[in-house]
Amino acid sequence: MTLQLNIKRSLTGVIAIAMLFSLAACRNSSQSGATSGSSSTSSSEQSDQKRAATLLKKAQKQIENGQTTSALTTLKKAQELDSSNDKVSKLLANVQNYLDAKDALNDGDTSSANESLAKMTSEQTNGDALTSQAKDLSTKAAQLKEANRWYQNAYDAVSNGYYETAKADLAKLNALPSSVRGIKNLQNQGKSLTSQINAASSSTTTAQSSNSSSSSTSSSTTSQTTGGLTDEQTDQVITSFTGTVGITNQSGLSFGVTQLGTNYYQVEVRQNNSSNTVGSLTGIYRYNTQTGSYTKLNTITGKYEK
Known part of the structure; x- marks a missing residue:
């Protein structure tokens, strides 16, 4: 009996030891799996960050080539990949403001154009290609403002019969570059004023000649x-x-x-x-x-x- 009892105790000890080894193996396996999953996630994030950085360079090149609309699309993709990239976020905001200013300028809205350009300045674009393009757009906005002033002055002058004044204002309007759609539209409207001036001048000359002969x-x-x-x-x-x-x-x-x-x-x-x-x-x-x-x-x- 004593021998049998000792054998049973020995078997029980062996089984307990085997169970301990089994639990330890499971724990090590679980830890290994967790480490592997974390490593996989980190690798994926790094891959997205690299792709975002590549897209950022592509967008900068597109801006240099004047392809700002395409650059906007590229930057949006980059932000989706890496929303923490501050350079991508700032350049995306600048490009969007630049395009908003450009659209406003073509619509003849100098006020909205200048507001969008002011937002770009606050983003501090550090003298890159987009900054240069923004300065050019700012110059055009100032020219459009001048065009509006010359046209309105000419319109008022014609309405009041100051034809020589109107001619001088229209000459200043036509001297402005017509690359901006808003300026071109005003110059075309100015042609109608010129026709009115010519017709009125012809009528006045005839009337004065008639008066002088009597x-x-x-x-x-x-x-x-x-x-x-x-x-x-x-x-x-x-x-x-x-x-x-x-x-x-x-x-x-x-x-x-x-x-x-x-x-x-x-x-x-x-x-x-x-x-x-x-x-x-x-x-x-x-x-x-x-x-x-x-x-x-x-x-x-x-x-x-x-």
């Missing part, structure tokens, strides 16, 4: 009407004009009235001689009956001045 024969104040005005309308213009300018509507004065535009007239004032046969020119005015503004022709410079 003489005043009345001993009292007389008026000459051109441009389809009735006598009543002419009298209304003269009354408004003399009251505003301060010219006394006295005997011996004659007024030649030519309509240049809506509420806008040219008034030629002459003083008849003692025989009322020849009227000496007192002045030629441009007068707006709605605003009460007027200018007088400077016979030396040939320009109308306030």
Whole structure:
């Protein structure tokens, strides 16, 4: 019995030892698997980071070649691979702002264009190719702003009959580069203003020639009407004009009235001689009956001045 009991105890000890070895082997196997999985994950991340870095270089090359739209697509792919890459994120933001500014400029929206360009400056692009392109875009934005100003000045001048002023403003508009769509559109609109100026100038020349060939024969104040005005309308213009300018509507004065535009007239004032046969020119005015503004022709410079 004692022998059998000792044998059983020995077998039990052997089994316990075997179980301990088995558990240890399982633990080592589990640890090995975990280490292998972690190593695999790290390797995948490193691969994505390398691919993102390669795409970043590709995007920079695309920007140098002026392919900013393609660069934007490339940078988005790079960010998907490595969202922690600060260089990718900053360049992506700059490219997006640059393209937004470019679109706004083509739409004639200088305010939005400048806002997008200002965001680029805050990103500090460190003098790369995109920074150079942004500076060029900023210059074009300033030119578009000038184009808007020259066109609006010319439009207002034509509306008020200041044709020489309008011509000068249109010349400045046309001198700007037409590479920006917004500027080109304004230059095309300016052609319509030029046609209006030419038509009005032709009409005024004809009217002045007609007025010069006629003489005043009345001993009292007389008026000459051109441009389809009735006598009543002419009298209304003269009354408004003399009251505003301060010219006394006295005997011996004659007024030649030519309509240049809506509420806008040219008034030629002459003083008849003692025989009322020849009227000496007192002045030629441009007068707006709605605003009460007027200018007088400077016979030396040939320009109308306030």
